Amino acid sequence: MAMTKEESRIKQVRTMADYQFGKGCGNILFSGDITFKLSRTKRIRQIFSEEKRMATVRARDGMFTLSIEGASRIHSHLPAPGYRVMMCDDAIPFVSKGKTAFAKHVENIDSDLRAGDEVLLVDKHDNLIATGQLLLAPEEVLAMQNGPAVDVRVGVNSS
Template structure:
């Protein structure tokens, strides 16, 4: 079940989607800013669990609208990009900074995939982790879920989408388990 595109478009934007394109909600009216921030928080609640959105995206967050559609697209905290809203499924794609915040908010409950230290070099070369690299994964991970890839020492290495379920990650002897979107360089 995914949130529909129309459910995330505030009524005031649906009639003129290009009128606010590319603007930050900090530059728009306060009621609109709050409405858009609530929409982004609702997505986070749906994707990561109840009451996560408000903790992940505090009042000081800025939401930038898409220049093309006028819908919420980027979420910033200070100068850091935390997440991008993916279309057409309207879910959040976290950045490395967003993954750090998610881990602060959820702790051990975050969708975590921990890999062997020997596999860290493969990530640096742009490869995705395989089942043979797995040390631990959070229960409840489903294919398509946003996950945080960590080293055994707890350092965040990458963010991406799970290719298979947590159970399959544990049982498979080979094959890619996470499609990495962004990895740390160091």
């Protein structure tokens, strides 16, 4: 029996999530009642699970940007330090409001990350504080004393 358009889209986004974040992340991120918001050209733009936006597809490269709900699901599935950037205590109030995370405030970072990756920003107790896009390679982040490290998309206290 052939797959419906909807089933095909669900399979597609789960495969993309597994590729971007690791095996099993597609099922974690996109479970339950899944709906899509499409572009005018009928491409997937946003993916919702239980009516909450989990991720948006970046038009330029087809990778996902995460909502805080999506980041929370990935965070609970992936063991530390996977996809994590650990921030120092001083930066947490700012980063959790969605402000840029600077290199000098990064205490630890997943060494497998690459510039451009979608990351989870956490405190030293591995509590999720924000999600965003890594701007530099992990070695650069740890070596630099100034400049932005992560372009924060949304923090847990963003309004």
